[in-house]
Amino acid sequence: MSARAQAAAAPAVAEAPGRTHATEKARIAVLGASGYTGEEVVRLLALHPVFDVTALTGETQAGKAFSDVFPHLVTATNVPRLVKIADVDWSGVDAAFCCLPHATTQEILASLPRKVRVVDLSADFRLRNVDTYAEWYGGTHRAPELQKEAVYGITELHREEVRSARLVANPGCYPTSVQLPLVPLLQAGMISTEDIIIDAKSGVSGAGRSAKQNLLYTEIAEGINCYGVGSHRHMPEIEQGLSEAAGADVRVSFTPHLMPMSRGMQSTIYVRLDGGASVDDLRSGRYAEEPFVHVMNAGGVPHTRYVRGTNYNFISVFPDRLPGRAIIISVIDNLVKGASGQAIQNLNVMLGVPETTGLLQQALFP
Amino acid sequence: MSARAQAAAAPAVAEAPGRTHATEKARIAVLGASGYTGEEVVRLLALHPVFDVTALTGETQAGKAFSDVFPHLVTATNVPRLVKIADVDWSGVDAAFCCLPHATTQEILASLPRKVRVVDLSADFRLRNVDTYAEWYGGTHRAPELQKEAVYGITELHREEVRSARLVANPGCYPTSVQLPLVPLLQAGMISTEDIIIDAKSGVSGAGRSAKQNLLYTEIAEGINCYGVGSHRHMPEIEQGLSEAAGADVRVSFTPHLMPMSRGMQSTIYVRLDGGASVDDLRSGRYAEEPFVHVMNAGGVPHTRYVRGTNYNFISVFPDRLPGRAIIISVIDNLVKGASGQAIQNLNVMLGVPETTGLLQQALFP
Amino acid sequence: MSARAQAAAAPAVAEAPGRTHATEKARIAVLGASGYTGEEVVRLLALHPVFDVTALTGETQAGKAFSDVFPHLVTATNVPRLVKIADVDWSGVDAAFCCLPHATTQEILASLPRKVRVVDLSADFRLRNVDTYAEWYGGTHRAPELQKEAVYGITELHREEVRSARLVANPGCYPTSVQLPLVPLLQAGMISTEDIIIDAKSGVSGAGRSAKQNLLYTEIAEGINCYGVGSHRHMPEIEQGLSEAAGADVRVSFTPHLMPMSRGMQSTIYVRLDGGASVDDLRSGRYAEEPFVHVMNAGGVPHTRYVRGTNYNFISVFPDRLPGRAIIISVIDNLVKGASGQAIQNLNVMLGVPETTGLLQQALFP
Amino acid sequence: MSARAQAAAAPAVAEAPGRTHATEKARIAVLGASGYTGEEVVRLLALHPVFDVTALTGETQAGKAFSDVFPHLVTATNVPRLVKIADVDWSGVDAAFCCLPHATTQEILASLPRKVRVVDLSADFRLRNVDTYAEWYGGTHRAPELQKEAVYGITELHREEVRSARLVANPGCYPTSVQLPLVPLLQAGMISTEDIIIDAKSGVSGAGRSAKQNLLYTEIAEGINCYGVGSHRHMPEIEQGLSEAAGADVRVSFTPHLMPMSRGMQSTIYVRLDGGASVDDLRSGRYAEEPFVHVMNAGGVPHTRYVRGTNYNFISVFPDRLPGRAIIISVIDNLVKGASGQAIQNLNVMLGVPETTGLLQQALFP
Incomplete structure (x- = not known):
């Protein structure tokens, strides 16, 4: 051999x-x-x-x-x-x-x-x-x-x-994690431009390597906190991309959280179905041939650990308990795909x- | 002396x-x-x-x-x-x-x-x-x-x-973190019973001390994942409490996440204002005399670390970028107040x- | 009732x-x-x-x-x-x-x-x-x-x-974790003043709250490193205490390590038995009535988690595989007892x- | 281009x-x-x-x-x-x-x-x-x-x-981290076969993926503990390799510790110089052409993070405060080089x- x-x-x-x-x-x-x-x-x-x-x-x-x-x-x-x-x-x-x-x-x-x-x-x-x-x-x-x-x-x-x-x-990292799943859906008219709520969780490396008290190990480990609620600079970038996809002005609710992990980002996105689309419809299509985007089967749960150190984006779509709504989860490594x-x-x-x-x-x- | x-x-x-x-x-x-x-x-x-x-x-x-x-x-x-x-x-x-x-x-x-x-x-x-x-x-x-x-x-x-x-x-821990902030607001008619979206993050101790592969250090550290989307057992408990407060059936969207921390729980709750209430109104009142509930001033960010090992509940209310909406953040120690x-x-x-x-x-x- | x-x-x-x-x-x-x-x-x-x-x-x-x-x-x-x-x-x-x-x-x-x-x-x-x-x-x-x-x-x-x-x-925190177990043994002549080797592991809070790049979450999490080998300022303090106890000059080998934990300190101390003492002898005595010092039974393993947030010091003594030697483990919370x-x-x-x-x-x- | x-x-x-x-x-x-x-x-x-x-x-x-x-x-x-x-x-x-x-x-x-x-x-x-x-x-x-x-x-x-x-x-992982630095030194007679003390720290992945209570996130995070003192199965493997290198029976003191990190291993090794060798001598030589072994310059501190996910072994040698002794630090990723x-x-x-x-x-x- x-x-x-x-x-x-x-x-x-x-x-x-x-x-x-x-x-x-x-x-x-x-x-x-x-x-x-x-x-x-x-x-x-x-x-x-x-x-x-x-x-x-x-x-x-x-x-x-x-x-x-x-x-x-x-x-x-x-x-x-x-x-x-x-x-x-x-x-x-x-x-x-x-x-x-x-x-x-x-x-x-x-x-x-x-x-x-x-x-x-x-x-x-x-x-x-x-x-x-x-x-x-x-x-x-x-x-x-x-x-x-x-x-x-x-x-x-x-x-x-x-x-x-x-x-x-x-x-930006947040805009990548949000636009990859949402842009095709907005382009296809499958989700509403209204009431898009993004609850995002990021690893600490996104904040860079400069010495800041709030990024010390002792201030970050074993806890979570939000930051920049309603004022994070990635908001206009997200809205620019989604608006372009929808062909209409889109405003989003976007709340980033800082997590005790060095790498990784999850955006949990709450959307309203539109155009007669079903939850299963949101999973079909666009990314089938893409090497770096993986849309999971129904029930699949993406962990940020699944993409650590990689250029992949894992996406999953869940039905919401609230009728007519869906929950989209998108994970990336903020330093790689992000x-x-x-x-x-x-x-x-x-x-x-x-x-x-x-x-x-x-x-x-x- | x-x-x-x-x-x-x-x-x-x-x-x-x-x-x-x-x-x-x-x-x-x-x-x-x-x-x-x-x-x-x-x-x-x-x-x-x-x-x-x-x-x-x-x-x-x-x-x-x-x-x-x-x-x-x-x-x-x-x-x-x-x-x-x-x-x-x-x-x-x-x-x-x-x-x-x-x-x-x-x-x-x-x-x-x-x-x-x-x-x-x-x-x-x-x-x-x-x-x-x-x-x-x-x-x-x-x-x-x-x-x-x-x-x-x-x-x-x-x-x-x-x-x-x-x-x-x-x-339960999730129901405590959600009902404490929401019940008074529903009782006062200040938020809508529609479209309450709860994005919750929990420490691992909530899952108990039994040996399970998915709770190993190696499976939890440095990452985040949701679980039980639309099927978590705390959902009916939350809905029972909110419905009672509202005097009407309330259904919620509830997505729990597992975090790399032993203790702590944050519920980030997206609500719609109602009854002419302003964001500031959501902060006023009910808990002023309570020893264990602390409603933060405008702009205050509650970290789960602030309540680690304690019986306190910290609550903060933010205006949402989406008009007519607010974001309520509630943190507890899941093993203590929870x-x-x-x-x-x-x-x-x-x-x-x-x-x-x-x-x-x-x-x-x- | x-x-x-x-x-x-x-x-x-x-x-x-x-x-x-x-x-x-x-x-x-x-x-x-x-x-x-x-x-x-x-x-x-x-x-x-x-x-x-x-x-x-x-x-x-x-x-x-x-x-x-x-x-x-x-x-x-x-x-x-x-x-x-x-x-x-x-x-x-x-x-x-x-x-x-x-x-x-x-x-x-x-x-x-x-x-x-x-x-x-x-x-x-x-x-x-x-x-x-x-x-x-x-x-x-x-x-x-x-x-x-x-x-x-x-x-x-x-x-x-x-x-x-x-x-x-x-x-200091290191000197406390080392002197509590060693001073009585040196006073009793049960261990040699030669070749005391201290391998210490500390949580990050010992380094304080000042913003320093090397203390960022991203630089500390999921790893370990030594620092100040042979030059840490706690060395003369340790030697002063041990020398006093021994009634003779004592020099120690002391290597501190920085760990991904906010609190806690373990000193693993390698000593040579002296004066005919057995390993069991090292466990007996002095601290039986002390409320904050707990000498574990043979085989007991002290975790730093056992003293987190407390004023306790847990000590355990193990026989070394090398004849005539023993291993002493001492844990404290660096911010409390330390x-x-x-x-x-x-x-x-x-x-x-x-x-x-x-x-x-x-x-x-x- | x-x-x-x-x-x-x-x-x-x-x-x-x-x-x-x-x-x-x-x-x-x-x-x-x-x-x-x-x-x-x-x-x-x-x-x-x-x-x-x-x-x-x-x-x-x-x-x-x-x-x-x-x-x-x-x-x-x-x-x-x-x-x-x-x-x-x-x-x-x-x-x-x-x-x-x-x-x-x-x-x-x-x-x-x-x-x-x-x-x-x-x-x-x-x-x-x-x-x-x-x-x-x-x-x-x-x-x-x-x-x-x-x-x-x-x-x-x-x-x-x-x-x-x-x-x-x-x-095994521990034996790799110990033999790589020590074997050439024993072969060259630069360190004594007596009193080799190995204080090792390992990430949790070394314990495998089976569900065990003591490996739960909640039991591991934010703390350290030793285990298998004097009885770890890697001991005879280490002694076999070192004995062969020295051409004489070598017994070591070996104390492994479990750390809150998924990957990584550091062996801090306390040795006695022999054959007239200086601390600098321990750094010279054998691995200059090896692609995966990096002996750091004097003063270099190897972090386990430096080799995370890689097949590299970083080694550093420090003078001990105790005359005639040296401290050797060796880091690997336990799942890769280990x-x-x-x-x-x-x-x-x-x-x-x-x-x-x-x-x-x-x-x-x-």
Whole structure:
């Protein structure tokens, strides 16, 4: 048997991350690599056969080895040292993941060479209406021209636009978990645009790596609390996507909760059936061929643990005890499908490589 | 100063739990003491100055010291060994907490001497309609006469009936967390009976101490999942209480979630305003004088950690982004106000001792 | 029965915390009340019948209600607002718990009226040798006279000195967990002073409430790591206590680990038998009458959960597979017996009230 | 750039797990696939380009889809249904991972066709001396002939024997975490064989997926406890490996602790320097070229989180405060390098494919 396996193993050499630096690979920059989403891009790219990390930036950590910031990634070979954005040599870069904080990316992205494809993980280019942006993010948009060009990219819903985009606005984690299940239903008129109630639960990594008292282990473990009730910045992004799908203004009730888990997100969504649709109808269809969206059979209960570390979205639909209503549950890993994984999925599409490349990890369970 | 404090300390001797066995104290039996609610009764009674544990039962553990089952309670002095229920000498018992599994308590309670006051923590006497009981708990009620006599006891809502009751049906944890905030609002007509949506999150201790694969640490940590959607047994109990308050049939949407925390429960409740009430109106009134219910000021966010280990219920009311709606958040410790604490509170009332006796612990935070 | 219990309940009124402000009670100030140990003092005093909190200080939070800093303590009635230390009226204060950071307490304590009894929870007065203090804490001691007066107070080991002390240096958490089991054995010559190896595991609350990246939930959950190997500041404190007990210089190997738990501390201590002692000998004796120290029978395994929220110390002794050696396991709650609980125990002794007053809570389990 | 990346992506097709069922791939059976180690093999093989899962067994779950047992693995395409071992068609199997409970594998493995290469994850073939096996595992060995043939396989230490083995006894998790750092040091005479003290901390998944009360979330969360002091079954396995390395009998002190984490293992090892070696000497050498063993620079602190979900072993060496001693810290993921990952690493070697194939995942952090 050994001979058979050995022969098959030959092409597998490409799988060894970073060992060879083939010139045919796409050369990737990660801007803002010292936070969790930047780190997650690096984690996932370690198994990506055709994307190579050629630049990592971190303004305050510039000069350090990446493993000084994330000691576990000493095992990710061929990862370059951190530099300042101003010091990146863009001539050797084909595409960039931008993992910078909100409001800091507009001018930076406007200054990049046009040949560089960009997936921006911040919120800066997600809202089409720059006034809405100003209202929720508290400042005038400084790259409105670029905003017009940006493509909002939940890959499964906007694949064609993503394919030809130069700049993709990678969606927020809550908006991804909500739009994936709801957009097809609103498009098909199967649920009402009224009274959509979203009770969302998120892991703590969504809040980033900055030191804040309310994110200390001692303040988070063994409890739950809501936050940002009626004022969370992902609300306009959710409403923008749902309104577009419904062809009408949609307002939602959205209450996020902070949970004692590092990763994972569940949106429990309470909807009203419409257009004569049954609960079973809500399960049928759209995602049958999608590699990353799994609609469970009747009665299936999605756990956030089922998607930990993966790019999958599990969805389940339950009849509500209240007649004419249904309960939709959608789970993702907030750092993968809700951020860095979807970003890679988008760049795969943009660069014409198979969409699942580097993203077929199974859940880390338990 | 020492002299001043020493003098004041004299009456404090009574506070030392179980050290003296004054004949004036009420003598308490705990039936089914080998589970978490039984243990919790013992924990709380350790600081109760006038209730003494005189009998502990556990059918499979009979003969053992209580500290063989709960090694930490070796520190609870004067706690008797476990015996079988059949071996309890009821002549020396004034009152009993019954912490047995559902469906096992009916015949046992029917057989007790009538002089023994009972707080039953099972579900067996909570549902007034024995047919509803049979439907949800899967068996004919075997003590329908006793059912008629039982008083359902959320202390704040049924204090007068509890005072003269011989048998109190101690409410379930979810029903307590939901009825405390909603009953006054339904009674006042301030919220609609339609479209009440309850998204509840519970700690794992609510599921008990029996070995089950789905409750293993490895299956629970770092994730969330719903369970019993549309079929949880606490649903009819909730609806019974809300219907009574509203004077009309109320059906609710109720989705419980299992959280990685041992204790704590949050119900996030989505309601529609009614009768011209404003969001601020929902905060006013009823509980101002209650020692265990705290309605937070506008904007206050209740964490389950705020009530860990305590008999308190924190409530907060938020305006919903959807016009005409409000979001009510209610947190309790499922083992205290949701079970053993409220049971003691009820027995305090039944035996005429100050209601807060033994129950003024502050939250264990962090 | 009701009559019997009612009669017994009368003296229980004193148990209701803070409801009455009897002039006979000792009036307590808590300096530095916005951290975890200050908060823990307030939690415990809520059940203390003869100590009343009359002043709380917090330099940066002065002016706020205590419940603005710890929202759950809105239930602790009669707790005063936070003030600056300079604004405390010392005429109405009998005793103070000083919960300030290390190196900030020396001058403050030197300035207090001599009639105020003080339990200092910082490290500032623990090391008898001010040069050792300077070496490990990085600064010249600014109250060397006061240092001479200070009594180091592990209550069980120094009860008599504590009784007459004006200033007690409350021990560190690690030193408490190590000295309680080892001091009697060293005094009796039953273990060798050579090769004492302490592998300690601590909950995160020991690191305080300040926002630090390495204490974020996401950095702590689901993992373990050591820290301060060979350089932890509790080392000289441990060695001071053990040397005194042995009557000879003792050096220890001490490796602390940070665990994903908010409270709790276990020291696993590897020792060599001496003086002909057997493993069973190590279990006998000294603590039989102590209310807060529980030496388990052979084979008993102490969990940190057994002492969560309590002032207890559980100790167990195992034979080692290596001949002539034993393994001693000692668990405490780092915030209670390791800090605030022992502080109250000490003040109880200093003010002549029964030592267990206010400290007989049973463990919060689960 | 797209063209460049597209070209490079072509060989990447092989990376898509299970999508193609190339006849050249090695065909793998997983026996006992319904436990955590079996599931972990399937997780890792999803990214293995030349191993295909062709049979999964589970005696009590036979007939079910694998995703009925592990719902998240519905995303692992081409995974077969569970069957009974007796129903496996061995003609189509090249190699097997045996994940059955201890004491059940001896007769099963003895009955397999000799052409099938086997990696056994149970303890049944780890101990060379069948009497030692009988003593610690409580039963006569039923396949002593096979035992003689078995190769004990910590890959880095026994690579050559593994290469030609038909049956590899995959090491236990604790023994892996201890032998990797210690064996080279004992071989080089740099540490003493006396007084090796191992204080180990393990995640809960090491205890398996069977429902046991002591493994419930409520019994494990927020605490630590030791277990099996002086009697853990991994002790003789550790001593066998260390004795062989030292060329002399080695006895160790070994105390395992159960931690509130699902995965991860840290062994904190206290040793005495020997042969004139310095602390720095302990860091040099042997593993410089090993892809999965990372010896950290002086001062580096290995967290178990750094290796979560990976096949890596991080090692660090600290000077002890006690002269002449050192502290060695070794971390692994108990389910990967401590079980299923090392099993795949071994089979890679046995079948002549590059050793890191399918195993280069980076840690899931946070």
